[in-house]
Amino acid sequence: MSDAARVRWDRRHAAVVDVAAMPPDALRGREALLPAGGRALDVACGRGGVSRWLAGHGFTVDAVDVSGAGLAAAAAAAGDAVRWWHHDLDLGLPPDCAGPYDVVVCQRFRDPALYPALRSALAPGGLLVITVLSEVGEEPGRFRAPAGELPAAFADLEVLAHTEGDGEASLVGRRRSPDA
Numbered sequence: 001m002s003d004a005a006r007v008r009w010d011r012r013h014a015a016v017v018d019v020a021a022m023p024p025d026a027l028r029g030r031e032a033l034l035p036a037g038g039r040a041l042d043v044a045c046g047r048g049g050v051s052r053w054l055a056g057h058g059f060t061v062d063a064v065d066v067s068g069a070g071l072a073a074a075a076a077a078a079g080d081a082v083r084w085w086h087h088d089l090d091l092g093l094p095p096d097c098a099g100p101y102d103v104v105v106c107q108r109f110r111d112p113a114l115y116p117a118l119r120s121a122l123a124p125g126g127l128l129v130i131t132v133l134s135e136v137g138e139e140p141g142r143f144r145a146p147a148g149e150l151p152a153a154f155a156d157l158e159v160l161a162h163t164e165g166d167g168e169a170s171l172v173g174r175r176r177s178p179d180a
């Protein structure tokens, strides 16, 4: 990521002193899909609302973001169940965040080069919850996924939910267990 982009994210996150714990958008109404605790990874966690929600649901969370200001705001509001990783995801996942995870959340951050690592970070039976901007229902743009990107990228997962429209795409998928 460029320094200018990092400064932009820092400015945006620095304006926030507290964050609410909130479920990932793609899991709203589908909370029953969540495993009963374990390890979770929140990719590009921003102000950490999803990380806090996962921690409140019994998960030990690794949360990664490039913005020190975002992580500072997030950490101020969270307990010990979240470890915060200041890291540029252009370099891939941090080496200490390779998994295996029972839940991997990636919300409103799109980097197709990272998709194989997200998939590999899942434990057998682990849940991927991902939401990206989409070209479906919107003008094409470099930050937006073309139609069908998520189900194609995660074709080997058991897709439990997939929606695409109004400029957003999301997928909830489970890594198949070897004996399934």
Ligand SMILES: C[S@@+](CC[C@H](N)C(=O)[O-])C[C@H]1O[C@@H](n2cnc3c(N)ncnc32)[C@H](O)[C@@H]1O
Residues within 6 Å of the ligand: 001, 009, 043, 044, 045, 046, 047, 049, 064, 065, 066, 067, 070, 087, 088, 089, 090, 106, 107, 108, 109
């Ligand atoms: C739209 S916010 C989403 C935050 C959070 N996932 C949510 O749903 O509230 C995008 C986040 O991606 C982070 N980000 C952007 N590029 C990144 C990169 N190369 N490495 C790590 N984090 C990055 C930004 O700092 C920002 O917190």
